Structures are given as structure tokens and as C-alpha cells.
Amino acid sequence: MRPAASRLLLVLAALLASALLLPGHVLAQGCAMCGTAFNHDDPVARAFNWSVLFLIAMPYTVFALAAGWLFLAHRRRSGRRRADVIVLRRTQAADGPEESPP
Amino acid sequence: MTAESLTMPRRLTPVPAAPEPAVSNTRLAIVIVITAETMLFTGLIGMYLVFRLSAPEWPPPDLPRLPATVAALNTLVLFASLVPLTRALTAVRRGDVAGRRGVHLAAALGTIFLAVQGAEWVRLLRHGLTPGSSNYGGAFYLLIGCHAMHVLVAVLWLATVAVLTERGYFSARRYAGFEMSTIYWYFVCGLWGFLFPLVYLY
Numbered sequence: 001m002r003p004a005a006s007r008l009l010l011v012l013a014a015l016l017a018s019a020l021l022l023p024g025h026v027l028a029q030g031c032a033m034c035g036t037a038f039n040h041d042d043p044v045a046r047a048f049n050w051s052v053l054f055l056i057a058m059p060y061t062v063f064a065l066a067a068g069w070l071f072l073a074h075r076r077r078s079g080r081r082r083a084d085v086i087v088l089r090r091t092q093a094a095d096g097p098e099e100s101p102p
Numbered sequence: 103m104t105a106e107s108l109t110m111p112r113r114l115t116p117v118p119a120a121p122e123p124a125v126s127n128t129r130l131a132i133v134i135v136i137t138a139e140t141m142l143f144t145g146l147i148g149m150y151l152v153f154r155l156s157a158p159e160w161p162p163p164d165l166p167r168l169p170a171t172v173a174a175l176n177t178l179v180l181f182a183s184l185v186p187l188t189r190a191l192t193a194v195r196r197g198d199v200a201g202r203r204g205v206h207l208a209a210a211l212g213t214i215f216l217a218v219q220g221a222e223w224v225r226l227l228r229h230g231l232t233p234g235s236s237n238y239g240g241a242f243y244l245l246i247g248c249h250a251m252h253v254l255v256a257v258l259w260l261a262t263v264a265v266l267t268e269r270g271y272f273s274a275r276r277y278a279g280f281e282m283s284t285i286y287w288y289f290v291c292g293l294w295g296f297l298f299p300l301v302y303l304y
Contacts, residue, residue: 043155043156043157047152047153047154047156048152048156050155051149051151051152051155052148054144054148055148059141062137062140066137069133070124073124076124078124
């Protein structure tokens, strides 16, 4: 293994080990405001939860829609090219074999 | 060796044309614009949801209710504009000159939508619902006002396209500007289809 790769692995292992040493409840606490400022049944906390869910979901939705549209456009385009090649071959077959150069 | 024998032979086979991209640059540009606009409205809707869901009573008891019936009729006017505009785009793509006038009607319907909304806003302001009156007023005017600004831009764009159509600018081979304005109008109408139930009915 090259020294740069082994050094990177060592750094990653050290980061993983330090992350495992942290107490678990700190990882699960989340945002300080939402976790501590509001009660469990607080309507403001509920409103923030729904709003954050919406704000998280929208970029993924928009990205997926745009990517799906681009994918379909490329597939349709390549299908049209294949159809053009088939038509060209049929036309050439109907015209007869090409004359070989002298 | 003569000079004629040194010249390159004349190329008889035609140069193949560059392949047309699957998605044109103009379409890609309008998709990027719409994506950015969607994220802008996502932030505004997120703000509205926080105010709406955290309020004990919505709308506040001392403020006027939103005119849902007039807004519903206005929604029909806005959605009705999609029919002539779609027909006009189809006519432009086919090279049909007579069917292109739908863009004039769509621009007129968009103007009616803006006029009715402006009149309703004046009425609401007179009844005490101002942007500074409460979170309710502030969120309403910010969200619906931002959409109205987009409708205004789209109507101006459609009006420009209508003038260019009259001058014979668009053809079956050149209609990118027409198509872009139509896609933007679809976006504005689709956005209203989401905002109207959220703000006026929910």
C-alpha cells in the first residue's frame, strides 16, 4: 500500500474511533433550540418539525424530477437515433448493394 | 511536379452535421431558472408553515378572512389561460399561423388574474389586513405577493411574445422563445395550484 493511502486510512480510523468514544445521547440530541427550548407537545415545535421536513424534501424532489426528465430526454433521443439508423439501412437495402470503387 | 498535382483532392462526401443535443440549451436554462424559483418558494412556504401551524387560531380573530370564493374564480381564470397557450404552442411547432393567437388570450387572462388580485388586496388593506398587522398579514402578502410578481413578469413575457408573434418572428423552426415563455407560465400556474389551497383553504 502506498504511504499516502495508508496515512488516509489511519486518519479515517482515528476519526471513527474518536466518534465512537462520544456519548450516544449527545449524537441523538439534534438541534439545541428544537431539543431543549420546546416541550414535546408544543405547537411551535410541531410547526418547525413539519416545516423542516418540507424544506428537506423539496430539494430532493426537485432534483429527482429534473434528473428524471433529463434521463427520459436522453433515452428518447438515443431511441430516435436508432430508429434513424434502421430506416437508413432499409433505404440502402432497397436501393441495392453499394458499388465497390475501382 | 506541377502545382495542380500538389493540391488536395476535392472532398465529395458531405460533412456530417453535429448531432443535436437531447435537451436544448434554452430548455436547460428555463429548467435551471424554475428550479431556483422553486427553492425560493420552498423557503417562503416553509416560513408560512411555521406561522400557520404554530398559531393557536388561524386567521387571528380580529383580522378579516381571505376572499376564498373570488380567489377560486380567479384560479379558474388563471388555469383557463393554459388551454389557448398550449394550443398556440402546438400551432407554432406545426407552423400554423392562424392558431398562434392563443398567446394573446393567455396574456389577457393573466392580466385579469392580476387585476382581480390587486383589487382584493386593496379591499383587504382597507379592512385592516396589512403586512405589519400580524404574522398572518405578513406571511400572506409576502407569499402571495412574491407569486404575483412572478405572474407579472410572466404576463410581460407573454405580451412580448404576442407582439413578436404578430410580427411573424416565430416559425416551425424557430420557436424557442415561445416555448420558454409557455414553460414559465406553466410553472407560475402550477405554483398557484399549490399556493391557493395552502393559503386560502387550509
